[in-house]
Amino acid sequence: MNSAEIAERLREIGKNTVEVRDPWKWVRSLVRQFTNFFTILLILPAVMCFVADRLQPGESMNVLGWALLGVSLLNAFFSFVQEFRAERAMEALKKFLPPKVEVIRENSTASILAEELVTGDVLLVNEGDRIPADARLVKCDDLVANNAPLTGESKPIKLDTSASGQHLVESSNIVFAGCSILKGNGLAVVFATGLRTEFGKIAHLSQAIHRTPSPLERETAHMVRILTIIAVTMGFSFFLYGVFSGRSWWVNLVFMMGIIVANVPEGLLPTFTLSLAMGSLRMARKNVLVKGLNAVEAMGAVHVICTDKTGTLTRNRLAVTHLTSSLENRSLDSAEERTFLLELALCASEVRKTKESFSGDPLDVAVAELYSQGKGDVSAVGEARLRHFAFDAEKRRAAGIGVVNSQLVFTVKGAWENLRPMVSQLRAEEGKPQQVDDEGLDRAENIMGEMAASGLRVIALAYRTLPEGDYSETPQEELEKDLIVAGFVGIEDPVRPEVPAAVEKCRNAGIDVIMITGDHPDTARAVAVKCGMVPAGTGKGIVITGDALDRMSQKDLVRRLDDGVRVFARSTPDQKMKIVGALKAMDRVVAMTGDGVNDAPALRAADVGIAMGESGTDVARASAQIILLDDNFASIVAGIEEGRTVFSNIKKFTNYVLVSNGPEILPYLLYVLLPVPLALTVIQILSIDLGTDIIPSMALGQEPPDAEEMNRPPRDQNEGLLTLPLISHSYLFLGLLEALWSMTLFFLVLIQGGWHYGQDLGTADPLYRSATGIALATILLMQIGNLLGRRFRSRSGLDGGIFRNRLLILGIIIQIVFSWALLYFPPVQKVLATGPVALDVYLLAWLGIPLIFGLDYLRKKGLLLVRKEG
């Protein structure tokens, strides 16, 4: 290609970059934070406060305005930072691509920037290179690649130039962007660049897939919408009523603001954030690191956990547990035969001795460990090997030529299905090969099947003796004939001991567990049985293989999942997206685990993406919301329990916070309807919502999990945070109680001070200040009774380790001290415009605590009785 054509190609197809251009992304994100309902709802009263301060200075309305603005800014900034932090996957992905590459252009080698690469370029590929684009090999010299970023398998893949009929990512004649060359060199013609490469597609999905709003986000939006409608409708209606009834605009404005401020629980959302942050800390102690706070609660709403097998359900510590003959499914008795089998396996493996153990493919390491336990010298076997054929993903086997048992042999190690066509003999235990027909091969296959069905990964080993000669250039295909099956190696990855109990817990909690693995279906099913995911003796109907999944429509997949499919075997990481899609189509909240680069899209598409902390790649960790520090399935379940507790606690303090709205609204209604003074000013309302209610709310957020939490099914997605029973209980029962008692004491102080119905009192009048002071103090004290009652749905709240929750005690102390200070401590009196009352009246305010607590307790008992009778 000449430079003009290169320029034309670059212009038509674009640069070889995996980043989606979106310069306004962060600006949009920032704007979004300020355009949500809650922020608007806080900003509007703030603006009104500033306007009011300009109209009538000296009422400290500007202080209120700044307070409201501060809360809204804090919330928006917090959300923005969280979103910003979640977008680091791109940086991790970029590290997989080289900055510069060597190409042949106009008959000479040139080093160019990787992003200037175009389709049709001839790429020079050398050992250690990272590949910048997808390219088809046209020349290849002993090339071995690591395609782990695409396949998730870190096995070396042998490449060649011959055409391949496999899936694109399994093709042996392609080098892929993001992958690396382990050995050899070659030439390749670029056929896809940038977002059109397989790696680019992963990168695109990692950026383009937007996480669906978490259940809590949806429910909060719903709650804020309802509260906004109530607040604005009420405020505006009474504003109009005031205007038509002849009150001044200023009074009506103050009144409308008061109604809105009283209806909006300003402290609720910041408390949500604090509660989630505390929940995330508790989760971290259980090895569950949370990146986005919403994921804390989303974990609690999970219906399905899609989990990897290796390392999560199992220990990822492979151990050879079975060495069997191909004629009989029982362990080889002869030590010589066992050694022979292991030496054949090692001849086709590549393991290196390290200080502690061995390094290499985990499967090969397991073989080497067993061999060395039997006093064998792994290095000696390695030295006796003359040639090694790396694992070929397409052929699903590795091979080697070496001296085993003083004989020159060619040995092949791999999947039985792929070895079978090359086999002509089976080796008996006494070492004599026997000719075999199809029936004999079927019997060997049955043995392999039985081993796989018991949860073992099975590797077939075959060999043939070679006459002396030079085999350094002999093609592998030429050697792969007339093989003798030496036996099968059964390798087990033991199930983590804590997993069956965790799976049982999931079952009790109504959570489905689905395993996604690249293993053989029989192995996968056996592990599922061992984990307790499915009962022993379950048929093959619970398993779907990757090939079948490819041919399955989403509708069929949904039906199969409904029918009880719990295992996806021989599947690839990119199929996880299909599984997530089907589960979401079933309206399930999905948690998905992953560790590889190609797991990133599924981690983003799931409601909760969980990356592995120990074995996961940076890309997976950056794409997930949750990082499992110990890669352990049991930790996911612990996280779910914590998530459920957080939601349950959020519900408790929402209930608690909304109760004080009742006594905050009623004074305004009386003020506009009757000729009576306003019992509560806006700043006094805010002192409750943004002051005294915060610590008690946080205390409820700290309550320990209910013992029954994991014995209930996941909550109904239609069940919002703000339900009708919760509204009725908060506003019409507890709220009304607080409102009535506080207003009673308000009027008691007024009447004792000589006020008569219809008399107007100035805001500076000492009598008015004392009356508003006792109204506020009564609400604060009654919130203590409310706080205790909110701890449990049916129990009193005085039991169950009340003193273990230190924030609860602190919350109660704050309410008491503040109720006293606002009446008798001059600096607080000054800020809140309150005054002192007689001690006996203050003691009457204390009566509010047993009143609200007692009546609520009676309600609980009554409900229990009704339920029992029902």
Next chain:
Amino acid sequence: MIYLAYDGSLNGDWIFRYALRLASQSEEKKLHLIHVRDGGLPEELVEQKLLDLREECRAADIGLIREIRPLEKSVFQSLLRAVPEGRSHCLVCGTRVRSRRQTYLSGTVSEQLLRQRKFSVMAVRVVQPGLLGNPHHFLIPPAGHPRGFASGWPVFRLFLPQVATVHLLRCIKFSSFHSRNLSLQKKRSLHEKGFKHLSKVRDEILEKKGSPEFFLDLYIAVSNDWVREILVHASTLKIQMILLGASERTLARRVLQSDPFERLLRDSPCDVGIYRGIRRLHARSRTLKRMRFSVSSAAVRRD
């Protein structure tokens, strides 16, 4: 008959492969290539390229009819005169970025061609020239039109023999505010509605397809950004060609939606084909003709 608007560029060569492919499935087995002399490229170069294309046609056993036309009022006018009116004629053209204007379709000859109602048009954006106009995996996002896939069928049927998979995607657009607050019931009912429509399209395709066998699946997406949904599905499903229809919309709508089609063409992980079939002209269509064309809302109808 398949016509190709060929400008002599590299992109033109890539589009030629699509036209060749479609011509090989047409009854006539002929490709009518039209080149308008607009002075964009030296005539000798174009002539040389045309000779190469003739060789390719010969190898594919397709008859090539060359028509070199002088530039009239505009390239569009010249092409309009060259292609006869009728449903059986389909013009294949390219979408390509021009040096100064960074748009692929908006304001181009291809857009003008898609707006006219004389003959069918398919505008193709090629990002994987290595496919040689031979895609096997398709993503079709029907717009929810009551006519189903009637306008897309004439083009799609020409791809049929090599089709391996077809994914039908119905995007139901919602504002970000609404989609955030969408109840499950509402979402479910939208899914059902979308699924019903897609099932109709699927049945239509299965009924018309005849012998070729391929895998067909249906997807519904409720989103505030239909372009993103198409791109995400194209990447996830390893699609080789997105095939979608175009329709008319007012200028205002186009401005409001800031031409999302351009984003689709720019960021697509695979080749994109935008088709527009024609119906019988009637009085109302003349009014429609006066309306400005906007492909931006082609793939999605607001529910």
